[in-house]
Amino acid sequence: MPFYADPNEVEKLLREFGVEEIPGELLFRHDAFWLTTAQGLPKGVKIHAVGIRLVRVQKLGLKPTSFGLMFLGPRIQRRRVELTREELRELLLGHPLRKPGLPQGFVALSLEGEVVGCGEVRGELLRCQIPRARRQELLIVLAQESSVLQGSGKMPKKEENVETPEDVLKGAILLEERGKAFYEHAALSAQNPGVKEIFSILAREEERHKEYLAKAFAEFVRTGKVSLSGQPVDVTSAVITPEVKKEIEAAGFEAAAIYAGMALEEKAVAFYAEKAKTAPRELAQFYQSLARWEQSHLDLLASLNEELRQRIWHERGFWPF
C-alpha cells in the first residue's frame, strides 16, 4: 500500500481545497477512501459502497472524486474554478480549456456557485475529470436548460397566458427557437454520426419552421390574416435507418437527448393543438398544420425511444418476470 493511502494525507489534500473539517469518518477500502456516517458494517455479505467514495488512491497519488467534491461543495473555498455554461460544455465534450494562472493539479469545477465535479490543471490547460456517464447527463442538462433559459436568461414566457393570434405566433416562434437551440446542442454533443445527423436535420427543420412562422407573422401584421400557402415539407421521415437504430447506445447521450427532444415536441404539439381549439377557422387550420408538423418530429423520436426502451428494459433486468 503506498504511503499516501493514509487518512492524514486525505485530510491534507482536502485542506488544499479549503476543507478544514471532514464531515464524517474516513474508511479505506477498494483502493479508495470513503466518507461515511454508517455505524458498523454488515457481515458475511458483499459490500459495494460505504457512503460516498471521496478520494481514490492511484499510482501517482490521491485523486478526489467528482461525487466527493460535489458533496463537499459548500465547504470548498480554494482550488475552485468557476466556469460559464459554454466553458463547461466544452470541457464535458473532452476539449481542454486554456486557463492560465490556475493552481496545478486537481481542482473543483464550479457552475453558478455549485461544484459539479473534478478537473485537472496541467500547465495552462484545464481538463474535465467527471466520469463519462455523468458528463453525458450534464451535457443533456445544459442543452435542455439552454432551450428554456435562452436569450434573456429569465423565466420563459408561459404560453398559457397567450391570447391574441399575434401573441400565439410570437409564442410559436419562441418555441421553434428553443427547439432549434436544443437540437443544435444535441447535434454538437452526439458522438454517433447517424444520430448527429438526425439532430442536425431537426435543428434545420426548427429553423425552417421559425422562418415560416416569421413570414406568417409579418403577413398577419400587414393584412390581419394568416396564409396557408408555402408550408414547408416534412423531410424527417426517412432518416432513421436500421443501422442508426443499432448504433445508438442505450445508456448514452443520444438516448437521453431523444427523450428530451420528445418532451419538447410534445409541448409544441400540445401548444398548437390547444390554440387551434379556440382560434378562428383559418387560423385554426394553420395551427393544426403546425401541430401535425411537430407530431411528425415527435413520431420520429418516439420510434427511436421505443426501440431503446425495450432494449433497456430487457438488458438491465428491470423486468421482473
Next chain:
Amino acid sequence: MERYREIIPEWEAFWEAILRPLPTVIRTNTLRIDPSDLRRRLERKGFDLRPLSWDETCFEIRGEIPAGNTLEHWLGYYYIQEATQLLPVKALGPKPGERVLDLCAAPGGKTTQIAQYMEDSGLLVANDDSAKRIQALLANVYRLGVRCVVVTECPGQEFPGEAEFDRVLVDAPCSAEGVARRFPHLRKGAPPGVIQRLATLQKKLLVRALELVRPGGIVVYSTCTLAPEENEGVVQSVLERGLAELLPWEPPVPHARGLVRFGEAEYGPEMQKTVRIYPHHFDSEGGFIAVLRRPQ
C-alpha cells in the same frame, strides 16, 4: 386485470385513471437543500411546482423540459418519485440513529428517502441481488450524497444475520400491475404462473426480513402490484406461522383496505389493517402496504 373488477371500487374510474398520463412528483433531498429553496430555483427555470398536501417536501411538477433534465436534479437536490412510492417509507417511519435494512433497494428511491428520515445517521443497509441494478442504486446514493448507507449485494432471502435491525423494508419484486399507467404492456395483467412464482419468492423475502429485524422491530412489506396472491397472500403466510403481527396503518391519502377474501382465498378481517392504493384514489400508481411487527 379483468379479474379485479369485483375488488376494485369504481372500476370505470380506475380504468380512466390508468389511461391518463401520470403526474410527475419530485421529493426534495432535504439532506442537501431546503424545499422552499428548491422550489424557488426550479420556478426560475419555468417549472410550476405544487406541494403535495400531505408532504411539504414533495411537489407535483410541470415544465417545458423533463424534470430529470435540470442542474438541480443532476446535483442531487431532488429525486423523481411517484406519489404512491413515497408511502412505504412513511409507513416504516425510520428514525435518526437506527439500524435499517432496505432488502430490495435498487434503484434507490426509497433508500435515499429512508436516509432523509434518518438524517443521514445510524446504519442504513441498501441491498439488492442484481449487480446491474446496483449500479443504478449506487448512482442515486452518490448523487444524493448519502453517507450512512452501506450498499450490499445478496439475494434478499439469503441476507445473513439475525435480529440485526430496528426496521426492515421489503419493497418486493412483483408483477408490477400497479405501474400500468407508465407501462401499457402491463395493462393486461400478469400471467398466473408469474404471479405464483413471484409470490413464492416474496414469502421467502418476508420471512427473512422478520428474522433480520429485532423482536419488537418493524417490517414494512410493499409492492406495486394489485395481485392479492402477491399482497394479502404473502402477509397471510407469515401471520399463520406466528412470525409477525399486523399493525394498523392510516396513510395520509385516500386508499382502500386490504382484502378479506379473493376468489377462493380467505384472508380474514385482520387483513383490513393493510392498505391498497388504486390509481384513481389520488391520481397515482397502484400499490400495497402492510406494516408488521416481530413478536417480542
